[in-house]
């Protein structure tokens with residue numbers, strides 16, 4: 002067995018409940034395979050603001066830095082919803098985490114599960130079989146450029162360096178090599194200079210991956226194609242802001258946000274996080290769907306090199322879907338609680 | 351009758367065919383109501399580059415400036431598709447037109463026609479009855495900010511002034527007053543300073559329109575909601591880049607791009623344009639759907655104060671849909687040619 006140091010940042014709302022189930026599943030994996038997973042916890046988001054005034058306290062950052070990988074639940078509380086210009090906000094914890102740890106690649110697999118297609122807003126034939134992954138650049142672009150006010154206005158600067166583009170491009174090409182060998186760059190190269198740079202760099206890097214077919218699509222067209230024909234995509238590569246929009250759009254086509262995991266990988270550590278938010282109305286009721294977080298833990302196992310273990314987790318998740326051992330967001334007949342979904346999956350390991 | 355000076359910029363691909371039918375319908379309106387419409391033509395896009403080396407020749411700009419309003423077909427040719435960084439491109443004609451004429455508000459109504467819902471990628475019950483309009487700011491933001499290269503990277507600056515925000519906000523509030531009195535501001539105020547300024551300004555202006563309910567949504571969430579529940583929207587207000595993405599996404603939910611018109615209104619003139627592109631593969635075949643351009647002409651009539659005439663055009667379009675007098679993109683049984691759709695509608699005026 003191996004020894005790994007795993008950070009856990011439960012965060013707000015349903016975050017603590019869903020991360021608890023993911024830890025339960027990780028414990029089952031550790032026990033079966035003789036691994037030692039040591040967990041260290043940290044506060045982030047609204048709960049961290051409440052306790053310390055800071056959405057990302059230094060101790061939490063230290064937990065993440067010391068970890069081989071960490072789980073992140075969710076952040077956000079309704080009391081912050083109405084004032085996006087407030088000085089201290091939960092999201093700042095997330096943005097600072099990404100930047101401080103250099104988590105430059107946000108990886109979001111989108112899988113249309115057959116058993117959930119009846120819940121998709123898209124017609125079944127359009128979405129059945131859709132299976133792709135979005136590589137979103139996460140620490141550059143307009144999110145982190147200089148921003149401020151002028152006398153009669155405001156500005157946000159978007160910058161990208163060659164280096165920032167190249168490093169995520171390589172990851173995306175490698176992902177395509179392990180999948181269906183298609184890479185779609187999403188940009189706005191007919192208008193933006195940064196997008197033209199993305200095109201140039203990614204086109205040049207493509208020469209190193211002759212087995213991958215590179216195409217490019219303008220972001221407005223990509224937003225249409227995502228609905229018209231999501232099956233055309235294999236790996237999507239894009240910059241920070243476009244990735245935010247396109248990956249959120251993509252996340253609803255399969256029928257449930259409750260199953261979508263993500264990874265944010267970088268220089269110093271790697272973070273694993275469900276796509277869904279903190280869903281405060283559902284907190285404390287044992288109704289939150291833990292599958293996205295459990296599947297994020299599976300991505301973490303992959304990242305830690307525990308490939309077989311990751312497969313076992315995914316198989317156990319599929320068993321819970323097949324057996325209808327799911328929360329109320331996925332079924333009207335006999336839903337079970339958050340904890341029982343986790344128990345079922347842990348017992349199936 | 352009134353006398354109006356109408357510019358016509360047919361552009362590329364199917365542009366000339368669809369604008370021809372719109373002019374046919376405008377002529378029928380003029381004849382019936384005793385109006386005098388004088389048409390002046392100008393080249394724009396790839397055809398203008400071919401003829402003059404310039405995607406927007408000065409003569410074309412003069413045609414637009416002298417017009418009370420003008421029709422725009424479409425621009426784009428496949429020979430420009432593979433090099434978005436080419437120095438001369440058709441899109442530049444469009445961007446320069448918007449900026450030179452101060453066409454600051456792009457207005458895109460989205461209507462889900464019952465008879466086309468079988469063609470929508472969305473499940474019928476999700477989209478039936480959807481009816482909203484997007485107000486996209488069109489001459490500011492990252493499209494027109496300073497852009498360039500540095501030694502090892504590139505940048506695009508996004509700026510907005512109070513004035514740029516306020517003038518389109520007023521138009522959007524007024525549109526909401528004439529509709530269902532709901533305005534949704536789409537921004538990314540949790541990250542961008544320009545978005546925070548949009549929130550502040552729009553929230554302040556809302557006080558002048560107490561009958562309109564203002565809400566705000568982050569752009570990533572809006573991209574999801576557009577698919578999950580498009581019926582929730584009435585008027586959407588957003589900045590240039592977000593508007594590009596969200597309005598293109600919105601344009602496919604109804605089942606056909608071929609019916610969606612747009613207006614770009616401004617200080618010196620107003621432009622009316624179908625949402626669809628130049629569709630070069632369909633050019634010269636008499637198969638292009640002219641309805642979006644004819645409905646754009648209806649928006650032009652509204653703009654010129656000819657409200658009853660605009661209604662007549664829309665009624666005639668509905669008659670063509672009811673009678674199956676439509677092009678092959680809308681029906682498999684007995685489609686008719688572009689020219690016959692225009693004839694039918696002109697005869698119904």
Ligand SMILES: CC(C)[C@H](C(=O)O)[C@@H](O)C(=O)O
Nearest residue numbers: 092093095096245540541570
């Ligand atoms: C909360 C917000 C800052 C964040 C983002 O825009 O990156 C979120 O939308 C996401 O995609 O993780």
Ligand SMILES: CC(C)[C@H](C(=O)O)[C@@H](O)C(=O)O
Nearest residue numbers: 191192221441442444445594
């Ligand atoms: C052609 C392009 C510059 C343009 C834009 O992005 O504004 C187009 O996508 C549109 O929406 O009219």
